[in-house]
Structure formats: structure tokens, C-alpha cells
């Protein structure tokens with residue numbers, strides 16, 4: 001099994017707060033790995049370092065053999081490492097369909113030199129539209145394709161966000177609380193979708209989640225953060241039984 005993501009001793013400080021403190025973790029290709037920890041433990045900041053929106057001040061991040069520690073968010077996205085945000089980063093005044101069409105890479109019609117050559121890009125546009133339809137089917141939103149993103153329910157917004165992350169040659173998704181604010185049944189559906197995407201498209205996942213009851217049914221491996229550090233790693237069963245984790249996480 002090859003490691004798709006390797007994080008070595010990465011740190012990030014905000015003034016006097018050590019938000020991420022010497023964190024190392026590995027995500028093998030094709031796995032679903034959970035990242036848990038109390039509020040403010042540094043999980044989202046770690047995602048910001050992985051996706052390039054914040055710079056690590058020390059350590060090294062490798063994705064698919066590339067050193068991405070100092071790459072831009074766009075370069076990291078192009079390599080196929082795609083982050084979804086804790087607050088849905090949707091274009092709320094656009095339709096569901098436009099939201100999934102937006103991240104498509106390398107559209108020929110956008111190249112000014114090729115724009116006049118309709119015949120070349122018309123087929124590509126048709127292919128993109130049909131892929132977008134399939135994608136909306138996959139995230140259970142096809143019948144809402146004309147709906148404005150702002151009119152979706154919380155759970156539907158999460159699904160749309162997941163759909164948007166998929167549409168860009170993604171190889172690995174960083175999902176930040178994909179079920180936050182979502183009804184319990186839909187929370188499970190979202191994880192079933194993650195599992196299906198892994199199976200069908202070979203995607204790899206690192207998922208921040210507070211709903212441990214759901215997360216633990218789907219993950220291969222779990223990392224626990226506390227005060228910026230990784231304090232435990234193991235299977236869901238290991239983590240559920242870990243006394244230190246129970247103390248910091250569940251307060252027993």
C-alpha cells in the first residue's frame with residue numbers, strides 16, 4: 001500500500017498560540033482516515049496547511065511523492081488534493097448545477113485562442129454537462145439542479161460541497177466536518193457516499209468529524225489531536241478504548 005499523504009513534524013503558530021505542534025501523520029492511498037479532537041485542537045488549521053492556504057513554519061508535507069510544503073493552494077489542488085471547508089464554501093447565488101460546473105479544469109472554451117473553434121469545445125462542453133449530471137446523481141441532487149444553493153437544506157449544502165470537491169480530478173479529499181448540522185440519517189448517507197466514492201473512484205479521504213458514532217463505522221484509521229498535537233492513532237476500536245483519548249475527548 002502506497003502512502004498518498006505524508007506529513008512530517010509540521011507546526012503552525014498564531015502569535016502566542018501553537019495551533020499545530022509538530023504533527024506527523026500518514027494517509028495510505030485508498031483509505032478513509034478520521035481526524036478527531038476537541039474544539040480548537042488544530043484540526044482545521046492542519047487542513048489549511050495541507051491545502052496551502054496557510055504556510056507551515058516547519059516540517060514537510062508530501063502528496064503523491066511531491067513536496068507540497070511550500071506550494072500554492074492552486075498547485076496543490078491541481079495535484080488532486082482537494083479541501084472542503086467547515087462552512088460550506090458555496091456560491092450561494094448560483095444554481096446547484098453552476099456550483100458543480102465551476103471547478104472544472106482546463107475548459108477549452110476558456111482558452112482565448114480556442115474560443116472561436118466551436119466544434120472543438122462544443123463536444124467537451126457536452127461531456128462536461130453530462131458529467132455534471134452524473135455527479136449530481138451521485139450526490140442525490142439532480143432534481144435540484146436549478147435550485148439556488150442558498151435555498152438548499154444544510155444537508156443538501158454538504159452534499160453539494162462534496163460534489164464540488166469531486167469535480168476537478170480529485171484524488172484525495174480533505175473533508176472538514178462533512179456532517180455538521182445535518183440530520184442523523186443524512187449524516188450516515190454522506191458517509192455511505194464517501195465509501196462509494198472510495199470504491200468506485202479510488203478516492204482517498206482524510207475526514208475531520210465530531211460525530212464519532214458515525215465516523216467510527218467507516219474509517220480505517222483515526223488520529224486524535226489535542227492542543228495542536230497528535231496524541232493518539234489507531235483503529236476506531238483502539239481509539240474508542242484509549243483511556244487518554246476518553247479523558248481529553250469525552251471528559252471521563
Ligand SMILES: Nc1ncnc2c1ncn2[C@@H]1O[C@H](COP(=O)(O)OP(=O)(O)OP(=O)(O)O)[C@@H](O)[C@H]1O
Pocket residue numbers: 014017019037038039040041042043044045046086
Ligand atoms: N487564522 C487564525 N488566526 C489566529 N488564530 C487562529 C486562526 N485559525 C485558528 N486559530 C486558532 O487556532 C486554534 C485551532 O483552531 P482550529 O480551527 O484549527 O481548531 P479545530 O480543531 O478545527 O476546532 P473545531 O473543532 O472547533 O473546528 C484555535 O484556538 C483557533 O482560535
Ligand SMILES: [Mg+2]
Pocket residue numbers: 043044045086176
Ligand atoms: Mg475546525
